[in-house]
Amino acid sequence: MASTYSMASTSFGANSRFDRQLSRILNHATAIFCEKGYEGASIRDLSRASGLSLAGLYYYFQSKDELLYLIQKHLFTSVMERLKENLKTAADPEKRLRIFISNHLAYFLARPKAMKVLSHEDDVLKGALGAEIRTLKRQYYHCCADLVEELKLTKKLKFKSRAVVLCLFGMMNWIHTWYNPRVDGDAATVAREIGNVFLRGIYASTSGR
Amino acid sequence: MASTYSMASTSFGANSRFDRQLSRILNHATAIFCEKGYEGASIRDLSRASGLSLAGLYYYFQSKDELLYLIQKHLFTSVMERLKENLKTAADPEKRLRIFISNHLAYFLARPKAMKVLSHEDDVLKGALGAEIRTLKRQYYHCCADLVEELKLTKKLKFKSRAVVLCLFGMMNWIHTWYNPRVDGDAATVAREIGNVFLRGIYASTSGR
């Protein structure tokens, strides 16, 4: 009974055979959770999709909850990892915020199904697993909030930080409901457009109304 | 067997005793769908919450699907009704767009659970019921898109209309994940803030980048 998991960079990270198979299963699970929702998806759906038996699947995880936990945890740690790497290349506050936006969109528009699972099954997990995911999410939020605060101080802007940061997340995360690469261009294009709206939106606000 | 429903203005509209009871049930259903999600919520949960038996509930609707349909349909028609009323009071394109935003937020921040059900259970309805809801949604989207287009022409602005309209919806609809009236102020306050970010965001864009 293998009970520790290792995570690498691409997809769900694969070293040993166990990791590779688990990765395959998590990818199938992501697709199914995306299509039917966590509650609407059954382990039997996953069994059909992955070609493994019901009992065979349970060799790789302990419960349906843990399945969702593994997916969400991997996504948060993975996008955060890339963010930290990308932020090293710039010191200018505006550029750094643009990097956050393009990192977020590049990562999640390349994984639209994962994006939906992350934002749609946001508060499904209860107990310890849910608490851990919420912690990761809060860390990611604060990365963005810090960048906005940095910019705000540098340019002496005036706005409610909480509100505008959550506006930015709204613009970015709502995308999974409408994005079509053929109509809307690639991730970099959308990142530039959202960055434009957001930065102009907060730049003009040096006075009250 | 009663098979036609009437809808009035407040909550779920109540004329006859039947309508009043149906309204009560739909309100309970909204709360439960909000808390557990459509798939995760059971008719038994609704039975417990409403104090009616399982079989007694089915006197008021034909299926769980129809329950969700009734909720979503009422919300769309109801918010649209108010919008049209409110738009009568202004002719200036910018004011009209601000009215759309404040109408949307006033309506949905007063019904946070309904807001979540509407955006969270967006694509669960299949078949004819789902198609009808999607039509209502498209109409509502176009109301907003037309207002943005109006403003764009008047002020000779330059941007991808589709992208910015969906950015606006993103900001507005993401709110159900974070809004706290004690921290973030009332609906009018949030509407002003989002309106500021959005309008400044699109006003500055008369050139390409």
Added chain:
DNA sequence: GAGTTAAACGGACGAACGTTCGATAGATAT
């Protein structure tokens, strides 16, 4: 090639699911 571990399986468990049937109490109409 014997022995051990890893990986998968069939088949079942009890519980919960959406839905329906036939019965019934109260109200309304004749």
Added chain:
DNA sequence: ATATCTATCGAACGTTCGTCCGTTTAACTC
């Protein structure tokens, strides 16, 4: 007083659910 209709109920139907037990095959190790 009788008949009809509205609103409700208990009890069950057939499915599907997540999970687990015992066993078997496949893959290494020595």
